[in-house]
Amino acid sequence: MRRSVRIANTAVIALIFFGGGAVKQSSFAARAQQKTASAAEVKIDNFSFGPAAITVPVGTTVTWTNRDDIPHTVVSTDKVFKSKVLDTDEKFSYTFDKPGEYPYFCSIHPKMTGKVVVTN
Amino acid sequence: MSRKTKDELLHDHNHDGVDRRGFLKCMAWAGTGAFCVIKGGVLNSYSLSRLSEMNPADAKGELSFVQISDSHMGFNKPANPDVAATLQAAVAKINALSTPPEFLLHTGDISHLSKPEEFDTVDQILKSATAKDVFFVPGEHDVLNDDGKQYLDRYGKGAQGNGWYSFEKKGVHFIGLVNVMNLKAGGLGTLGQNQLEWLEKDVKHLKSSTPIVVFAHIPLWAVYPEWGWGTEDSAQAISYLKKFGSVTVLNGHIHQTMQKVEGNVTFHTATSTAFPQPKPGEAPSPGPMKVPAEQLRSLLGITDVNFVRGQHALGIIDANLG
Incomplete structure (x- = not known):
């Protein structure tokens, strides 16, 4: 019990020492919360992206996984991002730092198209 | 395939549901490749897997390849874990031909992932072919990650642009086109303006009696645009070839044989030496068809294909070889 109090005190001192303790703490919390919501998955199956369109908050990292027997790529139509060729079970991730619409396609099989919508 | 046979097929071929307009003339999983004979300026194509039944007289012409x-x-996936062995089997069939071909055409997707060792293996296997000259065009799998630089270094010496070129053999004008570069979202294969302009110039000086053979990876006709099986600007390319009496277009990409005749132009697609793909629209996607191991080689045409696909479609190849 005593020990845990001492740790708590140390923590408070540390926060004060770095200044603006309360504010810092809440921004940490926000960031942690964002982190839990900041990953999204797109699967590549049967020559299609699933889901073909996703909406995610700014800062989200989207990961594509190729589950086909045939290689695919994930290439932004507006040249924002471009994966190397993904063989079976290989992944590609991109973190979206700005809001907007990001259409993309497979440059090997251009009939395969998808879209990431990034919101504030 | 004689002209007469083609006409018969048009009338006789009405069970598949895909060829009612008379466009698709035959579809079959026959052949590791196609043995092509040019006779009287007209190209006839025979499945490699059925050549034992071919009349030897049909194999002789001005030029064969x-x-x-x-x-x-x-x-290396279950659809065919040993694509080197099936390519070797194809070469063995080529080497067993009674009329040795003058050369080989490879219509692309030489490699699966554009890796140097993949190209090396193909080059090594093809060295064992009795026909020493091999003419290539790239498939989309050959130009991954580097915009086709490696492909051009290996196979594109003396070629134009992304690897297109033409050459003459015994009075026949061959044109290798590239339609797998700079593909646009939502689109099909693309030749592009530069290549089209080159093509127009390339054929301008030729006499209209010159037999023309065009080869490219993705079909230069709309086989099934829903799966990307077609080329956006192929109509323009074909329009430059209107004046010629005999035009043959040879493609790959769809891992099955199809033929179509449009005026003076005959279109063919070849099977894959690696794995079969489904007929247009008959599967959720054009991915590799997984078949039991004992059936695989028959689907690649290395052994008799009669058991595998519908009797009807295969009967056409039989008729052609009769």
Whole structure:
């Protein structure tokens, strides 16, 4: 019990020492919360992206996984991002730092198209 | 395939549901490749897997060559865990031809992932072919990650642009086109303006009696645009070839044989030496068809194909060889 109090005190001192303790703490919390919501998955199956369109908050990292027997790529139509060729079970991730619409396609099989919508 | 046979097929071929307009003339999983004979300026194409039944007289013409396609070296999934062995089997068939072909055409997807060792393996296997000259065009799998630089270094010496070129053999004008570069979202294969302009100039000086053979990876006709099986600007390319009496277009990409005649132009696609793909629209996607191991080689045409696909479609190849 005593020990845990001492740790708590140390923590408070540390926060004060770095200044603006309360504010810092809440921004940490926000960031942690964002982190839990900041990953999204797109699967590549049967020559299609699933889901073909996703909406995610700014800062989200989207990961594509190729589950086909045939290689695919994930290439932004507006040249924002471009994966190397993904063989079976290989992944590609991109973190979206700005809001907007990001259409993309497979440059090997251009009939395969998808879209990431990034919101504030 | 004689002209007469083609006409018969048009009338006789009405069970598939895909060829009612008379466009698709035959579809079959026959052939590791195609043995092509040019006779009287007209190209006749025979499945490599059925050549034992071919009348030897049909194999002789002014010029013969073999088209192989879609080796996908490096592919190792259940649809065919040993694509090197099936390519070797194709070469063995080529070497067993009673009329040795003058050269080979490879219509792309030499490799599966554009890896140097994949190209090396294909080159090594093709060295064992008795026909020493091999003419290539790239498939989309050959130009991954580097915009086709490696492909050009290996196979594109003396070629134009992304690897297109033409050459003459015994009075026949061959044109290798590239339609797998700079593909646009939502689109099909693309030749592009530069290549089209080159093509127009390339054929301008030729006499209209010159037999023309065009080869490219993705079909230069709309086989099934829903799966990307077609080329956006192929109509323009074909329009430059209107004046010629005999035009043959050889493609790969769809891992099955199809033929179509449009005026003076005959279109063919070749099977893959690696794995079969489904007929247009008959599967959720054009991915590799997984078949029991004992059936695989028959689907690649290395052994008799009669058991595998519908009797009807295969009967056409039989008729052609009769």
